[in-house]
Amino acid sequence: MTPFDVALGIDNRTLNEIMKKIHKWFHPHRYFTGSRQVPYQGITFTVGWDVTRPPIVDLTPPEDAEARIRTHLAKVRRPKGVTLEQLVQAYLVTLRGHTLQLVLPKVTISVSDGGTPVVDDVRITVYVHVDSSGGSITLQPVKAEAETGNDIDTWFFDNVFLPEAIKLATPLLKGIELPAPTVAGVNLTASAVVLNYAHLALAANLAGKPVPDPGVPPWPGTAFFALLGPEALSTVGTAAVGYLNSKVFRTGDSIDVGIGTVDYGASAWLGNATCWIDRTTMGITADVAGNAYAGITIGCTRIGVNYDIRLTAPPTAWVRLAIDRTRVNATIRQVSGDFSLYLTPTGNIAEWILSAITSPVATAIANVFKPAIVKALADIVYPVCDLPSMSVVIDDLRLTVNPVDLELASYGRFLSVQGDVIVE
The missing domain is CATH 3.15.10 (Bactericidal permeability-increasing protein; domain 1)
Structure with missing residues (x-):
């Protein structure tokens, strides 16, 4: 099996x-x-x-x-x-x-x-x-x-x-x-039919795996059910947030640091955006990288400093799953702002200059980038799956079996969507 x-x-x-x-x-x-x-x-x-x-x-x-x-x-x-x-x-x-x-x-x-x-x-x-x-x-x-x-x-x-x-x-x-199971943006294997004493079910694996042979598992006791395993949820989420990997943030301004006025600019981008599952908790993490520059004129000399941008830890967003009619959606429930942005200077620059400009420039950039990164994650809403109707078409008879009164729950290692049906 x-x-x-x-x-x-x-x-x-x-x-x-x-x-x-x-x-x-x-x-x-x-x-x-x-x-x-x-x-x-x-x-x-x-x-x-x-x-x-x-x-x-x-x-x-x-x-x-x-x-x-x-x-x-x-x-x-x-x-x-x-x-x-x-x-x-x-x-x-x-x-x-x-x-x-x-x-x-x-x-x-x-x-x-x-x-x-x-x-x-x-x-x-x-x-x-x-x-x-x-x-x-x-x-x-x-x-x-x-x-x-x-x-x-x-x-x-x-x-x-x-x-x-x-x-x-x-x-x-x-x-x-009989509709085969589907999940948003992810390819599945062909479906395997699984009958037990009370349900007719179709099961599938993520593409690249063999067609499942699950034996005769105990299904939920409701008229309709859909089960999504952790790997399927993670794959759907990672595919859905893939667009974040091209998300770029930019800022630039000038600031008085006491020894002069600093002009600065910075770019940062998200990468390796992934979705993870821990039992019933679902979240999204992404890496952040970037660079910045700052320039200050002292006397008649223009001094420029380049920086690499890094974070203490990747930002994390926790996902809430909810049902909208017959669609399971994922929306951000909470975004962690518990991360710090660090600027690491590159090149040989006098220490007194670095100590004078690095901290205020880093603060100014963080004040723009941190809320922008949090907002980018907080704006995420993506479909996990659409729960299909079942059709009966015989000559001039047309029937549709629609799932109704759906609820989300855990079922072993699976996220389950369970409910009733209306045949009309």
């Missing part, structure tokens, strides 16, 4: 609410009902079906998965040189944590040869593989099974009702668009 940097998930209840709305919209006119004539043993039968109750999404693993796969694959033509056992194990690895069940809890079926039809209610389960390969998320029905104790010949199930159940599930599931 490999860890993940970001994840996004919705719960089983939301998926079933979507199914109820789909069923209400289309039943009984499209998808959920049908009939046709089929020849069997020299007789033409009229068969019909009606999915009278909404489908139910079940995220629990199928019971006896290995036995079911083995039975299914025993009928499949295997590649040359591949044993049934090898194929079964390959399917188990591929489908583990990636298979859900779409249950049709009540399907009224009928079979008639022209006389009184045989009618029964059956429960049909469609097994669905959730695939995230190729950068998109698809829900693909792969097999259907029926629970029935009636006298209808199994031929009708194998050749009509179960294929029709898969045919029904395909366009309904295809219309559900």
Whole structure:
């Protein structure tokens, strides 16, 4: 198993609410009902079906998965040189944590040869593989099974009702668009599907890492959640404040230092602006470097002094994360002014001249640069991530699943955004 940097998930209840709305919209006119004539043993039968109750999404693993796969694959033509056992194990690895069940809890079926039809209610389960390969998320029905104790010949199930159940599930599931997780300004790997008993989630890593394989972690218990790991938050923050690396400050003036009037000028710039995370505390630091000059005329001689500018410690800003509707923003909560600016003279200058001009010039420059540096950091606001809506588009049905009532919290080593959803 490999860890993940970001994840996004919705719960089983939301998926079933979507199914109820789909069923209400289309039943009984499209998808959920049908009939046709089929020849069997020299007789033409009229068969019909009606999915009278909404489908139910079940995220629990199928019971006896290995036995079911083995039975299914025993009928499949295997590649040359591949044993049934090898194929079964390959399917188990591929489908583990990636298979859900779409249950049709009540399907009224009928079979008639022209006389009184045989009618029964059956429960049909469609097994669905959730695939995230190729950068998109698809829900693909792969097999259907029926629970029935009636006298209808199994031929009708194998050749009509179960294929029709898969045919029904395909366009309904295809219309559900699952959004992959994203973070602002940062590339991610392809998403991995992670199912547990209560949530369908997608997890990704920062680009350059392998696609995650987190197993089946315990997700937050809310209808919607997003998780952002410390490395993802730090990377987003560092990318967002990168523009500070070109931030330049300038000042210049003249000042009377007793032995004469000093003209001075200075430039400083920020560099190596980075974002850091310490548990639930998030901050930004930046290096400051620069140079200055000062000139004074004594008698008839002009004396110039050059300085390197340095700080005792890099300025630090602490970040507050907040939610604005469905966007997580980072804003500066506090900027440390606890740093001092030092001017180091370069070149060979008489000590009495340096002692006379360096301190007042340094004070004058610091009085301009310190508040300017603090303001540059305090003005920072940047997006961390936008929490996506989920769309359902099937023919003329348009549904949107929007996260609402969102709150920020910590969840283990992650920043979590948790809340409810509205399907409308």
